[in-house]
Amino acid sequence: MECVFGLVGKGFALVVADTSAVHSILVHKSNEDKVMILDSHKLMGASGEPGDRVQFTEYIQKNVALYQFRNGIPLTTAAAANFTRGELATALRKNPYSVNILLAGYDKETGPSLYYIDYIASLHKVDKAAFGYGSYFSLAMMDRHYHRDMTVEEAIELVDKCIIEIRTRLVVAPPNFVIKIVDEKGAREYAWRESIKDAPLSAV
Amino acid sequence: MSIFEYNGSALVAMVGKNCFAIASDRRLGVQLQTIATDFQRIYKIHDKLFIGLSGLATDAQTLYQRLVFRHKLYQLREERDMKPETFASLVSAILYEKRFGPYFCQPVIAGLGEGDKPFICTMDSIGAKELAKDFVVAGTASESLYGACEAMFKPDMEPEELFETISQALLSSVDRDCLSGWGGHVYVVTPTEVTERILKGRMD
Numbered sequence: 001m002e003c004v005f006g007l008v009g010k011g012f013a014l015v016v017a018d019t020s021a022v023h024s025i026l027v028h029k030s031n032e033d034k035v036m037i038l039d040s041h042k043l044m045g046a047s048g049e050p051g052d053r054v055q056f057t058e059y060i061q062k063n064v065a066l067y068q069f070r071n072g073i074p075l076t077t078a079a080a081a082n083f084t085r086g087e088l089a090t091a092l093r094k095n096p097y098s099v100n101i102l103l104a105g106y107d108k109e110t111g112p113s114l115y116y117i118d119y120i121a122s123l124h125k126v127d128k129a130a131f132g133y134g135s136y137f138s139l140a141m142m143d144r145h146y147h148r149d150m151t152v153e154e155a156i157e158l159v160d161k162c163i164i165e166i167r168t169r170l171v172v173a174p175p176n177f178v179i180k181i182v183d184e185k186g187a188r189e190y191a192w193r194e195s196i197k198d199a200p201l202s203a204v
Numbered sequence: 205m206s207i208f209e210y211n212g213s214a215l216v217a218m219v220g221k222n223c224f225a226i227a228s229d230r231r232l233g234v235q236l237q238t239i240a241t242d243f244q245r246i247y248k249i250h251d252k253l254f255i256g257l258s259g260l261a262t263d264a265q266t267l268y269q270r271l272v273f274r275h276k277l278y279q280l281r282e283e284r285d286m287k288p289e290t291f292a293s294l295v296s297a298i299l300y301e302k303r304f305g306p307y308f309c310q311p312v313i314a315g316l317g318e319g320d321k322p323f324i325c326t327m328d329s330i331g332a333k334e335l336a337k338d339f340v341v342a343g344t345a346s347e348s349l350y351g352a353c354e355a356m357f358k359p360d361m362e363p364e365e366l367f368e369t370i371s372q373a374l375l376s377s378v379d380r381d382c383l384s385g386w387g388g389h390v391y392v393v394t395p396t397e398v399t400e401r402i403l404k405g406r407m408d
Contacts, residue, residue, distance in 0.1 A: 085265070089262060089265075092262065093305060116239060116240070118234070118261075118262065120260070121262040121266075122211065122232070122260075122261040122262040122265065123262075123265060124232055124239065124240050124243060126239070126240055129239065135237065136237075139237075
């Protein structure tokens with residue numbers, strides 16, 4: 001029931017993910033961050049098996065950092081996406097990762113971009129994409145309302161429409177979502193959309 | 205569902221008078237869901253050699269990367285481009301290497317050989333070559349494509365007529381297949397030029 005979706009706007013890209021950590025019928029926590037900030041200008045939203053998700057995204061994050069240390073310049077989004085696909089493809093016939101990835105980034109020369117990377121390492125550059133059961137609703141909403149070069153406000157309105165649709169129509173809909181944005185200024189958290197707040201830890 | 209039908213594809217290549225045409229659909233799907241409508245299935249190896257890869261998208265991408273690598277090495281060593289017949293043997297060998305854990309792809313190779321004589325061939329996922337003098341097909345819509353091509357093909361067509369024929373054959377076949385479609389991508393190659401056209405068909 002994990003929902004991850006993303007879209008490209010005018011000079012920015014957004015990745016939205018639900019924040020439930022679920023084990024069978026039990027919700028461990030409702031504020032699990034599934035959108036990793038790879039480097040200053042890249043976001044990686046991931047969905048799939050929790051162990052693989054954390055392990056694989058951290059592995060990619062550290063390798064992206066290593067490249068920057070070794071070469072003095074950061075990877076482009078396309079390069080990072082192809083690297084990620086390569087890692088998934090190599091592991092596919094040995095020890096496959098069950099992680100679906102949406103990689104969003106901003107490059108000075110080419111602007112914002114979003115890459116769809118399947119768990120079986122199919123790579124495609126897209127304007128909008130979604131994974132999980134929520135994709136049936138969010139993709140349809142985006143097909144209807146998305147257009148090229150949306151402003152941040154329009155895009156957030158669309159994201160909210162998608163979240164409302166998921167909450168209304170998906171049977172075990174995740175209550176909370178995190179929205180992260182990447183643009184010229186960098187990759188950062190934009191907002192949370194919470195309908196259930198985890199109880200704060202009380203001092204013992 | 206068969207692994208070959210996971211992403212959906214349609215490919216066809218036809219021989220004309222001193223020219224050939226190769227065409228594909230543009231859908232990238234994950235079983236019933238459409239992810240993208242601009243997926244590239246036909247790749248240029250060199251100016252007179254094209255390969256289309258149908259079947260599982262991840263394996264098509266991996267296989268394409270390996271083939272480009274091998275061809276670039278060949279170009280460095282031999283200081284010339286590979287002949288289509290040679291390339292077809294290379295693809296066949298690479299596929300058979302994975303005989304007991306194959307790439308789930310069916311390639312369609314089309315090129316202009318010695319004396320600009322058109323060459324087309326297809327092979328199955330383990331490299332069994334199928335040479336033909338008229339047309340070859342691959343993908344989820346292959347059965348419809350066989351019928352359409354057999355009905356519409358005539359030998360020694362000029363490039364314009366060949367383009368019309370291959371386009372009509374492709375569009376009418378993918379309209380009967382739910383897993384392929386969303387337009388067409390046609391390359392018509394003569395000894396002097398390569399024409400690339402996008403077709404708009406039923407977008408569903």
